[in-house]
Amino acid sequence: MRKPTFSLRAPLDGEIIDIPAPDRLSLYVCGYGIQVQRGQRLAAGSVLALHPRDLGGKVHAPVSGVVDKADFAYITMTSSTAPAPLPAAALPEDAEGLRQALQDLGVRMDRFVRQQNILVINGLNPEPTVSVAEQLLRDARSTIFRGLEAVCKLVSPNRCLLVAGDQGQSLPGCATVAVKPVYPNSLAERAILAATGKERPEGVAAVSVMKLWTIGRILETGRPVTDTVFTLAGKNYRALLGTPLSQILEFAGLTARPGDRLILGGPMRGYTVYDVEHGLEKGAYAVTLVSKDAFPPMVGAPCINCGECVLHCPARIRPDLIGRYAEYGLFDKCLAAGLASCMDCGQCSYWCTARRPLLHSLRFARKELAEAANPWPMNAAAR
Numbered sequence: 001m002r003k004p005t006f007s008l009r010a011p012l013d014g015e016i017i018d019i020p021a022p023d024r025l026s027l028y029v030c031g032y033g034i035q036v037q038r039g040q041r042l043a044a045g046s047v048l049a050l051h052p053r054d055l056g057g058k059v060h061a062p063v064s065g066v067v068d069k070a071d072f073a074y075i076t077m078t079s080s081t082a083p084a085p086l087p088a089a090a091l092p093e094d095a096e097g098l099r100q101a102l103q104d105l106g107v108r109m110d111r112f113v114r115q116q117n118i119l120v121i122n123g124l125n126p127e128p129t130v131s132v133a134e135q136l137l138r139d140a141r142s143t144i145f146r147g148l149e150a151v152c153k154l155v156s157p158n159r160c161l162l163v164a165g166d167q168g169q170s171l172p173g174c175a176t177v178a179v180k181p182v183y184p185n186s187l188a189e190r191a192i193l194a195a196t197g198k199e200r201p202e203g204v205a206a207v208s209v210m211k212l213w214t215i216g217r218i219l220e221t222g223r224p225v226t227d228t229v230f231t232l233a234g235k236n237y238r239a240l241l242g243t244p245l246s247q248i249l250e251f252a253g254l255t256a257r258p259g260d261r262l263i264l265g266g267p268m269r270g271y272t273v274y275d276v277e278h279g280l281e282k283g284a285y286a287v288t289l290v291s292k293d294a295f296p297p298m299v300g301a302p303c304i305n306c307g308e309c310v311l312h313c314p315a316r317i318r319p320d321l322i323g324r325y326a327e328y329g330l331f332d333k334c335l336a337a338g339l340a341s342c343m344d345c346g347q348c349s350y351w352c353t354a355r356r357p358l359l360h361s362l363r364f365a366r367k368e369l370a371e372a373a374n375p376w377p378m379n380a381a382a383r
């Protein structure tokens, strides 16, 4: 089989296109602590749900309106003009206050809890066919720079290094490290390796330009994270979180036919949604529509020990073995076999000759281990 190049070069097709706010939003909050009830009228910016982990970001109402449903998986809202949106927050100047404010406004802060020697800014497009990083670096430099100033305040790095492709990108105050724009070089672990020459070094934090843009937007507006920029079929769009994927496809002039796969995220790391009314999620940098004929479906077939997944694993672990341990609930063995080194790149699933869902199994094991280490009680108030 000819090896695909997995190029991260994606030509930029025009400006970022704004998708109009929908009448009804659907926010996926599985695992979150639900803070609202059906029938409640809310102002845009109100807290809807708490992240299960201490340093995770909260979920906020992208619009004013009424809660139609709030169960363990989804909060749906019908938008209205009242009540008026919550006022913009005043952001503190000091690092600790800023950290807390950003978390309250929806940013996951666990990467920025302590001082670091080097801050690596990952400026590569995250996956093949996705072009958000390059688009933001071209069109939203001042917002990204505001985000960078805030992150520098939190981690006080001695040096900032921008890891980018060979297109000559730059950011003020950052030295640029050019890497070949080929997946999986865009993974945070690989960007750190390119910048420092070391695997998992101490004193290094990494942040993507998408996250810097999100933080910059908060600083510019004083309002929580309620939208995202993502790539769909070669163009970049901005839409409110919770916008149903059906409306996004319609706006883009695309149709999901029976058997097609609609992926939230890119082709290597995203996950397939089973309902086109599923809403856009925080951090989603792509919506990918894959024709039913493009790839054979994943199946639960037995491993044939061909070794392809091992040959292509950038973490140099045994996805075949860890996947089998995960299937049998042997999560401690997953850890012992190196699950913690997995970069979540999806190459094992892509290359698996037997079409085994290896990435899914590894994610399942990680989630079970995280849940066992730090249980999050289901919110009794959820309806």
Ligand code: SF4
Pocket: 309, 312, 313, 314, 315, 316, 317, 318, 319, 341, 342, 343, 344, 345, 346, 347, 348, 349, 358, 359, 362
């Ligand atoms: S997702 Fe698969 S190929 Fe990628 S690092 Fe993890 S085990 Fe290796």
Ligand code: SF4
Pocket: 302, 303, 304, 305, 306, 307, 308, 309, 310, 319, 320, 351, 352, 353, 354, 355, 356, 358
């Ligand atoms: S690629 Fe698939 S079939 Fe081959 S060794 Fe890995 S898990 Fe087994």
